[in-house]
Amino acid sequence: MNVSYAMSTLLGVSGPKSLLAPDDDAFLGSKIDDAYMAYIHPHWTTFRAPAAYQHFLLGLIYALIFVVGMLGNMLVIVTFFTTKSLRTPSNTFVVNLAIFDALMMSKLPLFVLNSAVEGQIFGKIGCDIFGLVGSYSGMGAAITNAAIAFDRYRTIAFPLDGRLGMKAAIGLVVFTWLWATPFSILPLFEVWNRYAPEGYLTTCSFDYMREGKSTQLFVMTIFSWAYVCPLLMIAMFYSRIITHVRNHEKMLKEQAKRMNVKSLSQGDNDKSAEIRIAKVAISIVFLFICAWTPYALVALIGCFGDKHMMTPTFSMFPAIACKTVACVDPWIYAINHPRFRAEIQKKVPWLCIFGQEKKADDSKSVTSGATEVKSETA
Structure with missing residues (x-):
């Protein structure tokens, strides 16, 4: 008995009440108003409350994510709306993603406050706002990633009329x-x-722990709507882009063979474009999977699996994953884009993250589908 209590105290995570000290204040939910306890699944209240340092550590991580993520996303948003040359259809999707990600970042200060009080500082209203913002930003960012993939596919596969x-x-x-x-x-x-x-009771999401067919149907529906459909669209469009570039290269080689010349392509330039597309596609799909697979798994386990696997600490990791990706998104999509990077360098020259951009020589660009790849996927 004493060994179980000591181990649970050391890890700061799990253990049913019967195996731990009889101090009710040591358990999750002890600092939650009684009127609000009806919204907390009894499963969470069987775990020992996290130590103060765990709340502090999570609050510190979220504060860092907030600063870096909000800086990156706001730089993208402000640069887009203040630079006329950047207000193109393709960049409209990028700034829309930045808005969704900034929305995700906007709820992090509330989490820090919740961590300070070890509960929901604004009660049910605060929980609803937290969940609503997270839902809009998460599902919105997912489908925007698919829209970006669709736009790039149309631009690259049909450069003249697509x-x-x-x-x-x-x-x-x-x-x-x-x-x-x-x-x-x-x-x-x-x-x-x-x-x-959920978890430490400092974050809120849709209720995937409640028993019943209605919850199971909701979880499966939102799993398909917010995760499977966007992921399939992203994978489909980027795979088509790579296939298009490869077919284009094959066509050029066959035409060069019929004309009895060595090559009609720019050689290294075309290969570089294809490699660049592959890297961007892999990065985007990988980031999406890293962001939302943990949350999808937690929801499925909480609804259909063994709830004993759902410790408070375990359930907090998916939230960190999706917010970290929302923090990284602007650096991948827009700030990595030469034109965005150059404009941001002009507006905030003191931000020494970016090096000086080399101006592209437009006269060397290839007037083909592969050429469009280089400009649209930079």
Whole structure:
């Protein structure tokens, strides 16, 4: 008995009440108002409350993510709206992603406050706001990634007549917000599911712990809507881009053979473009998987699996993963783009993250599908 208690105290995580000290204040939920306890699944209250240093460490991690993520996303947003030459259809999707990610960052100060009080500082209202913002930003960012993949596919595969216009781009941006609306609003008004505390009870998400067929159906629906569908679209469009570039290279080689010349392509330039596409595609799919697979697994385990696996500490890692990716997104999508990087360097020259950009020689660009790859995937 004493060994179990000592180990649980050292790890600061699990252990049912019967195996731990009989001090009720040592368990999760002890600092939550009684009126709010109905929204907390009894599973969480069987675990020992995290030590103060664990709340402090998580709060510190989230504070760092907030600073870096908000800086990157706001640089992208401000640069886009203050630089006319950057306001293109393709960049509209990038700034929309930055807005969703900035929305994700905006709820982190609330988490830091929750960590300070070891609960929900604003109670049910604060939990609902936290869950609503997280739902909109998460699902919105997922489908925006798919929209970016679609835009790049159209631009690269159909460079002459496939580019999206500004009206079409704005229409797709509106669609991304509509896509995120149903499963953000339904839990808010408790029409289907609800927002509830999870893990250390300092974060809130849709309630995947409640028993019943309704919860299982909701989890499977949102799993398909917010994870499977965007991932399939992202993988499909980027695989088509890579296939298009390879077919283009094959066509050039066959044509050069018929014309009895060595090559019609730019050689290293075309190979570089293909490699660049592959790297961007792999990076984007990898980031999406890293961001949302942990949350998807936690929700599925909480709903269908063994709930004993769902310790408070374990359930906090998915939230860190998706917020870290929202912090990294602007550096991958926009700040890595030469034109964005150059404009940001002009606006904030004291920010010594970026080196001096070499101006591209437009006269050397190849007027082909592979050429469009280099400009659109930079």
